[in-house]
Amino acid sequence: MNKVSKTENAWREQLSDEQFQVCRLKGTERPFTGEYYNNTTPGTYSCVCCDAPLFETRTQFDAGCGWPSYYEPIDPAAVVEAEDFSHGMHRTEVLCARCDAHLGHVFPDGPPPTGLRYCINSVAMKFAPAGTAN
Template sequence: MSDETTRHEKASPPIRKTTAEWMEQLTPEQFYVTRQSGTERPFTGPYWDNKLIGRYDCVCCETPLFMSDTKFDSGCGWPSFFEAVDPNAIRELEDQSHGMIRTEIRCSSCDAHLGHVFPDGPPPTGLRYCLNGHAMNFVHGGRPPAKSE
């Protein structure tokens, strides 16, 4: 059996909730960002200047997304990372809103809007995952998820 088949078979079904269920679970800011594809103003959301060691999880479904050792200060006012904890944790979509062409990133588990990825980050990936702080929860001292075999 291939790694791809194993990964697919072990994957959980997508998390689906009604708008009312999401509104009950999330704060108004979290709902705006994750369920309505909103963007918080720079330098205002949580975690843009967080320097603690830990893990950043999806605020909607707790899927691990990024580790603090991949976070860097990009100067943009949003939490920025150069690598996802697992490439399968996020999915990319073309975003043509606001007169620009960008790459939107969403949580693969619950389809939450997280932010965008740009090709202007530091080595080793050269990527800048620019996240809305309201799309994440920080787990202090959190470890990366165990790799499945």
């Protein structure tokens, strides 16, 4: 996998203001407002910044937390984790392995088979229904 690296200005030109705030400045969208929160259409979610495949609908579940949630990434190498001490909390941040976009956080309270809950911002992803290209 080739790493994607761009200047801040290049990212600003490519992304909407909200996408830039979330993906490059580690922001978050408001809970229960994201485009993919209740999506049940089979397909694949990719990084909005670099098109890397991240998650599949088959691993999505309703965690009741307000963000699209998945119990595993499409491939363990698709995401990387980092400690996050922002907002007075200790959490595990989830980043796109290809371009380091902030995607959301992962928590150890998800369903089987992994027991993980990847809470991901809709704005950090784009969706392609099964059988279509991103």
